[in-house]
Amino acid sequence: MDNVAVLGAGSWGTALAIVLADNGHDVRLWGRREEQVVEINKEHRNEKYLPGIVLPENIQATTQLEECIKDADTIVLVTPTKAMRDVLNLLKNKLVSPVTIVHASKGIEPGTYKRITEIIEEELPESVLESVVVLSGPSHAEEVSLRQPTTVTVSSANMKAAEKVQDLFINQNFRVYTNPDVIGVELGGALKNIIALGAGLSDGLGYGDNAKAALITRGLAEIARLGTHMGANPLTFSGLTGIGDLIVTCTSVHSRNWRAGNMLGKGMKLEDVLENMGMVVEGVRTTQAAYELSKREEVEMPITQVLYDVLFNGKGAKQAVDDLMQRTRTHEVEDVSSLKS
Numbered sequence: 001m002d003n004v005a006v007l008g009a010g011s012w013g014t015a016l017a018i019v020l021a022d023n024g025h026d027v028r029l030w031g032r033r034e035e036q037v038v039e040i041n042k043e044h045r046n047e048k049y050l051p052g053i054v055l056p057e058n059i060q061a062t063t064q065l066e067e068c069i070k071d072a073d074t075i076v077l078v079t080p081t082k083a084m085r086d087v088l089n090l091l092k093n094k095l096v097s098p099v100t101i102v103h104a105s106k107g108i109e110p111g112t113y114k115r116i117t118e119i120i121e122e123e124l125p126e127s128v129l130e131s132v133v134v135l136s137g138p139s140h141a142e143e144v145s146l147r148q149p150t151t152v153t154v155s156s157a158n159m160k161a162a163e164k165v166q167d168l169f170i171n172q173n174f175r176v177y178t179n180p181d182v183i184g185v186e187l188g189g190a191l192k193n194i195i196a197l198g199a200g201l202s203d204g205l206g207y208g209d210n211a212k213a214a215l216i217t218r219g220l221a222e223i224a225r226l227g228t229h230m231g232a233n234p235l236t237f238s239g240l241t242g243i244g245d246l247i248v249t250c251t252s253v254h255s256r257n258w259r260a261g262n263m264l265g266k267g268m269k270l271e272d273v274l275e276n277m278g279m280v281v282e283g284v285r286t287t288q289a290a291y292e293l294s295k296r297e298e299v300e301m302p303i304t305q306v307l308y309d310v311l312f313n314g315k316g317a318k319q320a321v322d323d324l325m326q327r328t329r330t331h332e333v334e335d336v337s338s339l340k341s
Contacts, residue, residue, distance in 0.1 A: 001023075001024045001025050001026065002025050002026075002073040002074060002168060003025070003026050003028075003071050003072050003073050004020050004025050004026070004027050004028070004072060004073065004074050004075075004076060004168070005027075005028050005030065005068045005069045005072040005074070005075045005076065006020070006027060006028070006029045006030065006075075006076045006078060007030045007065070007068065007069075007075065007076065007077050007078065007079060007087060007091070008030070008031075008077065008078035008079040009029050009030065009031030009032075009036060009037075009040070009046065009049070009061060010049050010078065010141075010279070011049040011050055011141035011142070011145075011279075012078050012104060012141045013029065013076070013078035013079075013104075014029065014040075014046045014049055014050055014053075014055070014141070014145070015050065015139075015141035015142075015144040015145045016076060016078060016104060016135075016144070016169075017029050017055075017059050018053075018055060018056060018059070018144070018145055019144065019169055019171065019173075019174045020076075020168065020169065021055070021056035021058045021059045022056060022147075022171060022173075023168070023169070023170075023171055024058075025058070025168070026058055026060075027056075027058060027059045027060070028059075028060050028061070028062060028067070028068045028069075028072070029059055029060070029061040029062075029068070030061070030062060030063070030064075030065055030068040030069075031061055031062075031063060032063060033063070034063055036048070036061070037061040037062060037063050040055060040059065040060075040061035041060060041061050044056070044057060044059075049141075050141065050142070050145050053145045053146070065090055065091065065094060066094045069091070069094060069095065069099075072099060073099070073100070074099065074100045074101075074102060074164075074165070074168060075091070075099050075100070075101050075102070076102045076103075076104060076135075077101060077102065077103040077104070077105065077116075077120070078103075078104045078105060079105060080105065080107070080280040080282065081105055081106075081107030081108070081109060081116065081282060081285060081286075082107075082280070082285060084105065084109075084116060084119050084120075085119060085123055088119070088120060088123035088124060089123065091124070092123060092124050092125065092128065095124070095128035096128075097128065098127070098128055098129065098130035099128065099129070099130055100130050100131045100132075100133060100161055100164065100165070101120055101124070101129065101130075101131070101132050101133070102132075102133045102134075102135055102154075102165050103116050103117070103120060103132070103133075103134060103135070104134075104135040104136070105282075106136065106186075106189040106190045106192075106193060106282055106286075107190050107193075107282045107285060107286050107289075108187075108190050108191075108285075108286050108289040108290060108293065109289060110285055110288045110289040110292070111289075113289055113292065113293040113296070115182075115183070115186040115187065115190070116134075116186065117132050117134060117182055117186060120132050130161070131156055131157075131158040131161035132156060132157075132161075133154050133155065133156040133158075133161050133162050133165045134153075134154065134155045134156065134182055134185050134186055134189075135152055135153075135154050135165065135169070135176075136152060136153055136155070136185050136186070136188070136189035136240075136241045136245065137150075137151060137152030137153050137189075137240040137241055137244060137245055138150075138151070138152075138240060138244040138245045138247065138248035138249070139151075139152050139248075140248065140252060140254040140255070141254075142254050143254070144173075144174065147173040148173065149173055149175075150173065150174050150175070151174075151175040151176075151177065151240055151244075152169075152174070152175075152176055152177070152240065153176070153177045153178070153179045153185055153239065153240045153241050154166050154169075154176055154177070154178055154179070155178070155179045155180065155181060155182045155185040155186075156180075156182065157180075157182060159178065159180055162178045162179075162180075163178060166178055177240065179236060179239065179241070181232055181233040181236045183227065183230055183231050183232040184227055184232030184233050184236030184237065184241070184242070185236060185241045187223070187226065187227040187230060187232055188223060188227065188232075188236060188237055188241040188242040188245060188246075189241050189245055190282070190286050190290075191222075191223040191226065191227070191286065191290055191304075192219075192223065192242075192245045192246040192249050192250075193249065193257045193281075193282050193283030193286050194219070194257075194283050194286055194287045194290060194303070194304050194307060195215060195216065195219030195220075195223070195246060195249075195250060195303060196246075196249040196250045196255050196257035196258045196261065196283060197257050197258075197260060197261035197264070197281075197283045197284070197287065197307055197311075198215050198219065198261060198303055198307055199212050199215050199216065199219075199250035199251070199258055199261060200250075200255070200257065200258035200259060200260060200261025200262035200263075200264070200265065201261040201262070201264050201265040201307075201310070201317050201320070201321075202215055202261075202265065202321065203258075203261075203262050203265060204261065204262040204263065204264060204265020204266040204317065205265040205266075205317055205318060205321065206265075207321070211321070212250065212251070215250070215303065216246055216247065216250050218302075218303060219246065219250075219303055220237060220242065220243055220246055222300070222301045222302065222303055222304065223237060223242065223246070224237040224242070225299055225300065225301070226290065226293070226294060226297070226299045226301060229297055229299050230297070256277060256279055256280075256281050256282075256283075257281055257282070257283035259277065260273050260274070260277060260281045260283065260284070261283075263276065264310060264311075264317055265317045267317075270284070270311055284311060287304060287307050287308050287311055288308065288311070288312065290304050291304050291305060291308040302324060303324065306320040306321075306323050306324055307320065
């Protein structure tokens with residue numbers, strides 16, 4: 001059994017800690033708030049993020065990063081994209097030997113347009129970074145914590161490291177596949193949050209299943225368009241971190257991005273939506289990053305563009321949908337036939 005440090009005590013970090021603990025690993029969970037750490041250690045609960053869930057006793061929480069990572073064989077990063085560099089800067093000064101970093105966050109950094117793997121490799125020196133592995137897929141923390149059947153993918157440039165992480169997490173409730181396409185896995189996981197905002201917006205406007213099906217399908221087309229342009233394997237987007245993650249995030253009330261879009265569709269302002277959510281909505285920052293990246297790379301992403309206008313330029317939700325419906329006619333399959341193999 002391994003010693004595993006999980007950095008990030010929100011819903012997803014705690015759910016992954018449960019999976020690891022169920023597999024018999026010793027798990028240390030890092031959180032910033034003392035009261036949350038006390039609750040986890042004494043009551044075996046994390047009520048703010050996973051209400052009603054009793055945590056395994058082999059999960060121990062701490063606010064001390066050095067204590068959390070001491071003797072850890074693997075470090076699992078589950079922090080929002082906007083906090084990733086800050087956490088890595090704290091981490092690199094405390095690592096004393098090479099470790100495998102698993103990241104389970106989904107986003108693209110605005111301004112640099114870097115994937116999280118690229119950020120990790122940029123911030124951590126090679127002397128302490130053994131391998132980077134991405135964990136992604138259709139996986140709501142609420143369902144994982146209830147031990148409901150879930151499948152995810154792990155990806156790395158080092159497939160031996162990916163297989164090690166596969167063994168670390170896999171159990172009868174949490175099935176783990178491997179995929180060597182790091183770019184596709186990361187971009188699929190990040191970009192689907194944009195489409196989920198759009199699906200929630202459509203539902204908030206009162207549109208039906210036809211509209212949502214169209215958004216999901218055409219959303220997948222533009223995810224694949226940008227992803228393959230950036231070097232991803234097109235087949236990745238037909239898998240768990242493509243269509244799988246897209247379906248679950250666009251159709252579930254567990255999805256923060258769907259809920260945020262739903263509020264926008266009902267007429268709420270963005271700042272009020274984010275305050276109401278109380279948790280990070282990765283799709284908002286990712287929309288900005290993807291929009292700017294698509295312009296730089298000259299890749300057409302119409303759904304991303306209209307959502308960018310809703311979020312940052314004050315465009316009305318209904319007008320955004322109307323703009324999509326009134327675009328110049330085109331062929332459906334040209335997106336597929338033009339993908340790079």
